[in-house]
Amino acid sequence: MDxxxxxxxxxxHEGQGLVALFFEPAVLDRFRNDPNYKVADTMVSxxxxxxxxxxxxxxxxxxxxxxxxxxxxxxxRHLRFxxxxxxxxxxxxxxxxxxxxxxxxxxxxxxxxxxxxxxxAVSSYQAIFxxxxxxxxxxxxxxxxxxxxxxxxxxxxxxAYNSKKAMASFAQDLLSLLSMSLTVLAQHLYQTSSQATxxxxxxxxxxxxxxxxxxxxxxxxxxxxxxTLDVLRELNxxxxxxxxxxxxxxxxxxxxxxxxxxxxxxQQGLKAMLLGFLHGEGKTPDRTCQIVLDYKVD
Numbered sequence: 001m002d003x004x005x006x007x008x009x010x011x012x013h014e015g016q017g018l019v020a021l022f023f024e025p026a027v028l029d030r031f032r033n034d035p036n037y038k039v040a041d042t043m044v045s046x047x048x049x050x051x052x053x054x055x056x057x058x059x060x061x062x063x064x065x066x067x068x069x070x071x072x073x074x075x076x077r078h079l080r081f082x083x084x085x086x087x088x089x090x091x092x093x094x095x096x097x098x099x100x101x102x103x104x105x106x107x108x109x110x111x112x113x114x115x116x117x118x119x120x121a122v123s124s125y126q127a128i129f130x131x132x133x134x135x136x137x138x139x140x141x142x143x144x145x146x147x148x149x150x151x152x153x154x155x156x157x158x159x160a161y162n163s164k165k166a167m168a169s170f171a172q173d174l175l176s177l178l179s180m181s182l183t184v185l186a187q188h189l190y191q192t193s194s195q196a197t198x199x200x201x202x203x204x205x206x207x208x209x210x211x212x213x214x215x216x217x218x219x220x221x222x223x224x225x226x227x228t229l230d231v232l233r234e235l236n237x238x239x240x241x242x243x244x245x246x247x248x249x250x251x252x253x254x255x256x257x258x259x260x261x262x263x264x265x266x267q268q269g270l271k272a273m274l275l276g277f278l279h280g281e282g283k284t285p286d287r288t289c290q291i292v293l294d295y296k297v298d
Contacts, residue, residue, distance in 0.1 A: 002287070004087035006079035021079065022063055022103040023072045027093035045288055047150065048133045049140070054286040055083035066102035071095060073105045081287040124263040125156045127297045131270040132177070134289045138277045142184045147176050159256050167255040171238030178232065182210050188281070189217045208232055215273075218280030225276060228269025231262055267297055 028044065031037040036050035045056035058081065063073040074090075082090060095103060122130065129152045136145050155173045159166045182205065186198040194217040201210045208229045215221040271293070278285060285293060 002080065004080075004082065004084040005091050006076065006082065006087045010076055010080045019076045020063075020073045020105055021076060022065075022095040022100045023074065023090060024093045024095065025070055025072055027072060027090055030089060048137050053083040053085065054288045055086045056081045056288045056291055058291050061105060063103050063105045065095070065099055071103050073103070081291060083287075122295050123298050124260070124267045125158075126152065127267040127295065128263065128270055129153070129156060130292045130295070131267065131274050134285075134292055135270070135274050135277055137286075137289070138274075138281055138283060139184060139188070142181070142187075144180050144184045145178075146181055147179055153177060159259055162254065162256050164255060167259060168238050170259060171235045175232070175235050175239050178235075180207065180211065182207055185210055185214045189214065191217050215276050215280065218276070220276035220280045222272060222276070224269055224272035227265060228273055231266045231269060234262065 028039055031044050032039050034052075036046055036052045037055075038045055038047050042059050042061060043057065044060065045058075046052060046054050057074055057078050059078055060072050060074045063071045065071050079087065079090060094100070132145055132148055136143070136148055138144075153173070155170060156177070159170060182202055186195070186202055189195050189198055194213055197213060198210060201213065212221065212225075212229060215225050274289075274293070278289075
């Protein structure tokens with residue numbers, strides 16, 4: 001059960017989750033120097049392979065004290081996703097009431113932050129990477145996704161060129177990112193009949209069929225996961241096209257629209273897969289995972 005200073009504060013102040021609390025900038029120093037954490041421009045979180053308890057602030061912004069000195073502002077609702085230990089650290093750096101009452105969020109951040117728009121939504125491309133990171137955590141220490149990097153890969157964005165060649169190249173890179181270790185999946189099968197089937201699928205490297213088998217074995221197969229397998233098949237068809245000579249200026253259709261449609265379907269399917277893997281392995285989402293699941297996807 002979630003606990004800690006800010007969890008209790010949030011519960012005791014129902015309806016005030018959008019209240020901003022202010023902190024000394026030095027609060028970030030510990031996280032910048034700890035290899036278990038990633039500190040971004042507006043977010044602090046444990047890495048997916050961290051050896052410490054999961055912890056996250058999905059958004060912080062800069063503010064100013066009355067004397068013009070900088071400070072950090074965080075909504076109360078976001079502080080509750082910190083680990084108990086990290087909540088104590090942030091509490092120790094919170095501005096005293098006299099200073100906090102005169103501090104203000106910088107104007108460029110105030111509107112979007114207080115209306116819940118700032119970092120509460122991510123693109124399909126970002127969502128795909130975040131879902132994959134959480135799927136990787138489900139099987140830790142096994143590496144289900146051996147090609148998954150720590151950071152969002154540069155190619156995972158809308159096409160730079162609206163061409164068939166660019167789309168085929170993107171599909172090839174994405175399939176590599178999505179590639180799952182069939183051995184890891186096979187090792188996580190329960191039923192004897194499934195294990196026997198997996199042996200044959202492994203020999204033939206039938207990845208989509210083995211993914212299907214895993215979810216069927218765990219009783220988690222769904223229409224959304226079927227749709228994800230269809231997207232993987234379509235991406236593979238694009239990958240095959242990349243083996244042929246394609247003209248960069250080829251624009252017989254809107255490939256940006258094709259990519260966007262595929263990515264929309266894929267992010268929905270990966271979210272369903274993440275939930276299926278969690279349930280299949282008998283796990284519940286940690287704080288960071290729940291934040292990712294709650295993101296709105298543009």
